[in-house]
Amino acid sequence: MVKVVTWNVNSINSRLDRVKAFLDRESPDFLCLQELKCADEKYPHEAISELGYHSAIFGQKAYNGVAIISKKPVETLFRNFDPKDEASRMIAVRTAYGFDLINAYVPNGQSVGSEKYAYKMAWLKQAKQFIQSHWKTSDKLVFVGDFNIAPDDRDVYDPVAWKEHIHCSAGERAALTDLLSVGLIDTHRMHDQSTGVFSWWDYRELSFARNKGLRIDLIYATPPAASLCRSVKVDRDERRGEKPSDHAPVIATFDF
DNA sequence: ATGGCGAGACAATCTCGA
Numbered sequence A: 001m002v003k004v005v006t007w008n009v010n011s012i013n014s015r016l017d018r019v020k021a022f023l024d025r026e027s028p029d030f031l032c033l034q035e036l037k038c039a040d041e042k043y044p045h046e047a048i049s050e051l052g053y054h055s056a057i058f059g060q061k062a063y064n065g066v067a068i069i070s071k072k073p074v075e076t077l078f079r080n081f082d083p084k085d086e087a088s089r090m091i092a093v094r095t096a097y098g099f100d101l102i103n104a105y106v107p108n109g110q111s112v113g114s115e116k117y118a119y120k121m122a123w124l125k126q127a128k129q130f131i132q133s134h135w136k137t138s139d140k141l142v143f144v145g146d147f148n149i150a151p152d153d154r155d156v157y158d159p160v161a162w163k164e165h166i167h168c169s170a171g172e173r174a175a176l177t178d179l180l181s182v183g184l185i186d187t188h189r190m191h192d193q194s195t196g197v198f199s200w201w202d203y204r205e206l207s208f209a210r211n212k213g214l215r216i217d218l219i220y221a222t223p224p225a226a227s228l229c230r231s232v233k234v235d236r237d238e239r240r241g242e243k244p245s246d247h248a249p250v251i252a253t254f255d256f
Numbered sequence B: 001a002t003g004g005c006g007a008g009a010c011a012a013t014c015t016c017g018a
Helices: A016-026 A045-049 A115-134 A170-180 A187-191
Strands: A002-008 A030-034 A054-058 A066-070 A075-079 A090-094 A100-105 A141-146 A217-221 A229-234 A250-254
Touching: A002 A016, A002 A100, A002 A141, A002 A217, A016 A030, A016 A045, A030 A100, A030 A141, A045 A054, A054 A090, A066 A090, A066 A100, A075 A115, A115 A170, A141 A250, A187 A217, A187 A229, A217 A229, A217 A250
Parallel strands: A002 A030, A100 A141
Antiparallel strands: A002 A250, A030 A066, A054 A066, A075 A090, A090 A100, A141 A217, A229 A250
């Protein structure tokens, strides 16, 4: 059983105690982090390696930054879909289990029609083209991350209020659908068709207590990998207590 | 409609996130 986790930690150094406790508790084979919010030299390599984990990182001062923490060493394949992208948003590795793993922090987009929205849309198009040129649908590929898009209205606590808002707009959903047409399956929806399963809740307005959230942290897989996916769950407990991230980890298991 | 909370940069308030 191989356990793959995606978690937007909202600063690795601010969340280090929680990350260490999570590694101890869940013992994941792969912990994919987004929003490290630190340059490579500020990444807490020692604290992670003391727990027996390797880190493949792509940091950036203050913003963005992604890492893949793993029990077994990985071979880093790529950093970013677009080499001209100044933001550190993607790292891809070859695992020791015969599958490749992409970890991405998709741009937020700010608001529909903004410059950042155009960047988000272009980024998603670039992601599709890059994946298409480097993998086949018949390859074992797992693509996780903070997608900053709620795939459909079941993934939104109030779809009417969020209609055509950022993360839920038809344009973003179409761009996501186009990206997934390379042959990627939402592993959560293989196991659960319900509404009200979320992975992010705003820090404000007691959103978590009221379950006012979005499901934007997603685990996709190509058919040969998806067919080996046995479970997907949100670790809601990680959103509780002192100094949580505003995202909870999403944990998938595979029979690789 | 607005702002609310949290983090980083930097040194009192900014920007940014979702």
